[in-house]
Amino acid sequence: MTFIRVLIVPNPLSNFSSKLGASQKDVTSGRPDRASETPLSRTRVVRDPGKCAVFLNARAKGWTGELHHDIQRFVSPQDLFLSDDFRQADRTVDRLLAAGYEAIFTGGGDGTICYLMSAIEKRIRDGKISREEAPPVGVLRMGTGNAIASFVGAGEVSEDLRALRAGAPLVVHEVDMLQGPHVLPDDDGLYPFAGVGWDAEVLNGYEWFKDVVHGTAVENYATGLGGYVASLAHTIPKTMRQEPVHVVIKNTGQRAMQLDVAGNILRRFEPGETIFDGNISVCAAATIPFWGFKIRIFPRAAQYPGLAHLRAYDGSVPWILRNLPNFWKGKFRPEDIYDFLIESVSLTVRGRDMPYQVAGDGVGYASEIEWGVAPSPVRLAVPMR
Template identity: 30%
Template sequence: MKLSSVLGEVVVPTGARESSVAFVLNGNAGSVTPEICSRLGRLFGERDVFVSKSLEDVGPIADRILRDEYDTVLVGGGDGTFTVMVTEITRRAREQDVATPRLGVLKLGTGNAMAKVAGPDRSLRDISDHELLELARSPLTREIRMVEVEGFLTPFAGLGADAEVLADYIALNRRLRGTPLSSIGVGLAGYSLAALTRSIPKQIGKEMPFFRITNLGGPCHRVGKGKQIIGRPFAHGEVIFEGKARIASCSTIPYYGFGLRMFPFADIEPDRMHLRVSTMGSLEFAQNIGAMWNGSFDDPSTLFDFLVEAVKIECNPATELQIGGDAQGKRSVLEMKISDQPLRLVAHDD
């Protein structure tokens, strides 16, 4: 059985009852069709399929899931959908002093980094009914912590050009979808095309914002090639980075967007998140897109990687923020921390 290294040890419960499963689908996602809803309703029961059309639907759906004591919730959508739904379920579970159900992902959105760690990394259309039933009823569970930022629980969030690059990639993917050129709009080819034709031209000549990043957690380290610690530890309250940069982002999973391995050190320590700061120029980025994609690129003069519990990021001027791949506007000050409690995730053998 293949299981992502970012997750903790597999737990196999003994003597447990057959789990009850709820499906929460983003009704605004293009892949969430009446046929998909009907298929899930046929396999699991229509009462267990929830379709959210707006943020106003999220709270009532979360309350219903907790009230009916579902053991497992599979979220169909992208990373943004997962972030919103998980945040609301977890918050309301704490308020009601009840257990948060186990969570998983169905690949039905635009960016699906979480599908690589909490669900089959394939479109639902490519999963047979038998496989889907096995996934939903699997007793295997693993745990992972999230990034806490502005009240959200999310696998990743960041300030700077990463939000712009991801948005350009998504825009290109959507534009080419359903056309004869759709195959070049995904994966490394699509990422490279979006970066070379959209993101990099916009960055040329654009001055990088100034960042000051302060450690708000316990002692933290810079890490580099081979997952080796670089230099001395940084104490609580100490500035760990100060200078101009393209991005400053945190993640608890290695992946970002469509499989880009942007955070290769996120699986080193389960109680730390990977903070990546990049000062890379447009030319260097263009020359190393392949290595950036698979997480093998290493240049300590332009990539600054840290394992941290919590940080405060200040930037001037205010810079674009993305949370779970969704744009949130500009921020000049931002605090991020690793969540106190891990989420229980569906373990799979995709």
Template identity: 30%
Template structure:
């Protein structure tokens, strides 16, 4: 009786294959039990992730599907567990920085162990929440309940920005935005009382850091000069008689050379707190938006609300491009941010569109579980349990 030693079995999006030496043949494997389940990974250090929230989520999310990460080591263990179990969907809670760092870990684990990257969603927790806003996230408990109760969910392909070290992020940049983040985190670190911490961890704390620290400091500095070269075909967005128009730009073209207090690239329309930094990000699939701003600060501040904030402001010194692959060179090192987290200072950077889009999850009309109701409190929707 011959004994066949099956060396390995692989399973991707198609049928499983068993390999015997150089030969392969299809085999039938049972469905992975977690493939139709959703994991929830929360950053315990993020704003809004309180003991009460965790208790409420634990009432909604099935046992074993909720992970609370307090350290990088926790995150690595949980990501590896989620990937190996084969969850079909993973929802992250903790803001844009948590999305970027967890996604990096998840891609590394899945690539190393030849696993599929699950579909990703976000809960509106932490600060900024640009991706949560882009996907229409509601209050975290409402969304978690919707997911667990199998409410409608649509997968939206998003071509992330890829930095020159391979990190995928919804946005990144150098200049004022990086400086504002550095000053904002310094302001948060100085807040000692609960009330002060709560006040600083809002859009008003961000604006306070910008107006009272970043702007005065930057006005004293010599402006950096940058050169931006596109390594692939690009599109310039220019003002036309009937609104914004597109102009094709060939590969190898210098898109911009001159002062650039702000230089940012984004895959979604928003920065943190609903600031529409990239109004053209969704304009052309397979591209991300590059924005260069040399508009004087007093003019920006005079038009901040609502024109600049809502992405409607136009100026001769505000340049917009849709790009696939660019290199940025500066005559001095500038503060650098990735996904809303400070990443030191850089004088040369590369940004490109990720080779493959990521499947991001946007929830449909929210389901309300039996015995509960949803109360609208300003912009927030709060899930309330009805008295029995």
């Protein structure tokens, strides 16, 4: 197996210049096949990747007869693994790691990818496999939100499967992740974004809606984007009647700083210092720019290794509905948004529990939350086309 580095450069922003919003080199230059968001200094190409496995969530929204036909054409039966419940797929993960695959591709939405990342990371931390020996997680664009797939530049799933069958090189990205509970039981899982507030209320409603229609004739029509729209229509009136919630956010890491809308540093915080104390309607953190559906809600994420973009929003839902194009680009009124770069924080909700979402999946309600960037980035792969 041959590794060819695309670029190795020191990070010129490691000392955090006072102008974090300065323009940066186009991260897609030299990579005409992809529109990835990963800086080239964290990307490499594997020219002869060898054998790859495909591990799929058979309940994913993208799982159709046409896709099933393409999988039969492009994936050898001995390299294809299916599951309809990834929470019970630990034995399959062990089989995949023991088989010595160079990469394990998966699809079915961000939650499915987070499951596999977390399962491999758990085995690394348990000493069952070394970080160097662990295969990268290959990303296929299936499911609904596809925030991770958008970030690493995954293409149309059938075309990527075709490229894999043809022995295409792999573009491997090193990507920071947040860590914390709610992905693997009794363990710290990995995920690219999480949040509390009305966005999580919508996602919790969507999970409830999926359970209601599961096994009915309308299931295929009520899940995916249609289900999100239905949940949004149900949630917005309720959200507009609610009062803002008071939260306190403390810096539990070494580095934390507040930014203005242009990316300039307004203030640096010491470990243990409170970085925010006030009302919010949404608060979220991320290590990648996207929220799903290519909503670029975290424009400073993934620009600075080891740091996540934290945003606290104190504006109204009606303003967002009137300004959807700006919202899709992560642009808000300066008086409504508070931006931070953080290593790790604790968040305390006062008054009532808030809806909580992890990687686009509603996971219930919470009042005490910790978000932190995992010590080691994960490796995510896509075929070069």
